Structure formats: structure tokens, C-alpha cells
Amino acid sequence: MHLVEAFDGNGLRPYSPVHLNQSGALGEDLTVSWIRRTRIEGNSWDLAEVPLGEESEAYRIRILRGTTLLSEYFVSTPTWTYTAGAQVADAVIAGDQIEVAQISARYGAGLPGRLVLT
Numbered sequence: 001m002h003l004v005e006a007f008d009g010n011g012l013r014p015y016s017p018v019h020l021n022q023s024g025a026l027g028e029d030l031t032v033s034w035i036r037r038t039r040i041e042g043n044s045w046d047l048a049e050v051p052l053g054e055e056s057e058a059y060r061i062r063i064l065r066g067t068t069l070l071s072e073y074f075v076s077t078p079t080w081t082y083t084a085g086a087q088v089a090d091a092v093i094a095g096d097q098i099e100v101a102q103i104s105a106r107y108g109a110g111l112p113g114r115l116v117l118t
Helices: 084-090
Strands: 018-023 030-035 059-065 068-075 079-082 097-104 108-116
Touching: 018 097, 018 108, 030 097, 068 079, 068 084
Parallel strands: none
Antiparallel strands: 018 030, 030 079, 059 068, 059 097, 097 108
């Protein structure tokens, strides 16, 4: 019997962003912010911010109603403005979710952090 082992790359997967926060209300421009985490050298308490650990800073933002994808956006900073116009185009309502995942050039999108829109 020959045993085959495979590496699925999960060690390269970015961690989920944390402390997702909504500033503003639905129907108006609202700002969503979060704090990124790192897999690489992120244990030091001496640093103001953890090292990026990726080639570039990039995030995928998904707007979801249950499991239905309403829209998808991409940004390069840990903050995003969800304009009133985009909300109308997405037909977003209270209770829909924003899902934010950091993107790695080597792995793709990591695990998402989530925020329920209010």
C-alpha cells in the first residue's frame, strides 16, 4: 500500500479580519472598518501594527443576504465606504451581512470576518 499525502496550503491562508465596525446608517454613506491580522511575526507587543505578511494589502468585501451574494467589492485599505447609491443598487436591507476577507497572492481569499448591517 502506497500512502499519498497532499498539502492543501492552509498554512498560507490569511486570517480573518477582526473588530469589524459600521459607522453611519443604512440609506446614508456608511463606513466599515476592520483590523487585519497576520500569520507572520505578529506576536510582538512592541509594534504599533502587525506586519502585513503578504505581497500587498488587499481585501474582498461581499454583501450577503443569507447565503445569497448581492455584491462584491475589492479594496486595498482596512476601511471601506458603502455609498448610499451602492446600497440602493445592491437592494441592501437591515440584517444583511458584510463579509471581509484578506486576499493573499499565494492563497487567494482567506477566512472572512462578518458584520450584520443595522
